[in-house]
Amino acid sequence: MGADAEQPAQDLISHMxxxxxxxxxxxxxALVRDNVKTFLLAGHETVAxxxxxxxxxxxxxxxxxxxxxxxxxxxxxxxxxxREERRDLEYTTAAFRESLRLYPPIHSISREPTxxxxxxxxxxxxxxxxxxxxxxxxxxxxxxxxxxxxxPDRWMGETRDRPEFAYFPFGGGPHVCxxxxxxxxxxxxxxxxxxxxxxxxTDSLEAPDLQPGFTTQPGKAIELELRERR
Ligand code: HEM
Numbered sequence: 001m002g003a004d005a006e007q008p009a010q011d012l013i014s015h016m017x018x019x020x021x022x023x024x025x026x027x028x029x030a031l032v033r034d035n036v037k038t039f040l041l042a043g044h045e046t047v048a049x050x051x052x053x054x055x056x057x058x059x060x061x062x063x064x065x066x067x068x069x070x071x072x073x074x075x076x077x078x079x080x081x082x083r084e085e086r087r088d089l090e091y092t093t094a095a096f097r098e099s100l101r102l103y104p105p106i107h108s109i110s111r112e113p114t115x116x117x118x119x120x121x122x123x124x125x126x127x128x129x130x131x132x133x134x135x136x137x138x139x140x141x142x143x144x145x146x147x148x149x150x151x152p153d154r155w156m157g158e159t160r161d162r163p164e165f166a167y168f169p170f171g172g173g174p175h176v177c178x179x180x181x182x183x184x185x186x187x188x189x190x191x192x193x194x195x196x197x198x199x200x201x202t203d204s205l206e207a208p209d210l211q212p213g214f215t216t217q218p219g220k221a222i223e224l225e226l227r228e229r230r
Contacts, residue, residue, distance in 0.1 A: 053103035059202040094155035100169035104134040201225040
């Protein structure tokens, strides 16, 4: 692919292979392999899924799509937003957060208590499987007005006081997602390129059917029509 022998490659795997810690030690092959698997499994699938649902939401809500596209046009100079431009993409970020509320890509997380515990009225025995689903609090009318509505404005300016775990698309506690900042960065770059260049349309006003696998998946392929904007 025309790589320059003088210039070391700049891709992620090359960075991992050549990285050194403060003692000059590099990563073992096994660690590089495990990191690649993390990026692929924990990182790729989740971001791809979240953007699938967001593009569908934007196609079904053309007014909101126009607002996101207008912000991108105003803030981003060129194809890829810089760090400062990404910070200024407030409404775009709000739309991403709102789609993670309605369609959390990781719909459930599980824990196995190492000793019996009392949780409210429940005694949870050691070794049992406890599953917590973000889907439930994310659509709970106690914390969200019109919870089924896609409304990025709820994330703009002062946000309503809510319990910490009314919203946890990235989990929480010691195992909170280590890739959450990276995911938001990826999403803003991809959205800038998508919406800076194309308008996304759909004839369907129906929310997609869902298929809960390892990630939250649409029941059938989401088909959108693209129109060039520029
Ligand atoms: C929208 C995108 C993403 C979502 C919704 C998401 C969601 C989550 C959730 C809910 C957890 C907690 C799992 C648990 O508690 O059992 C988690 C953990 C994790 N995520 Fe993400 N993630 C995303 C992107 C990424 C990316 C881009 C990476 C890496 C490049 C990543 C790497 C990880 C890793 C390594 C863990 C395990 C952390 C630990 O157990 O200490 N994630 N993620």
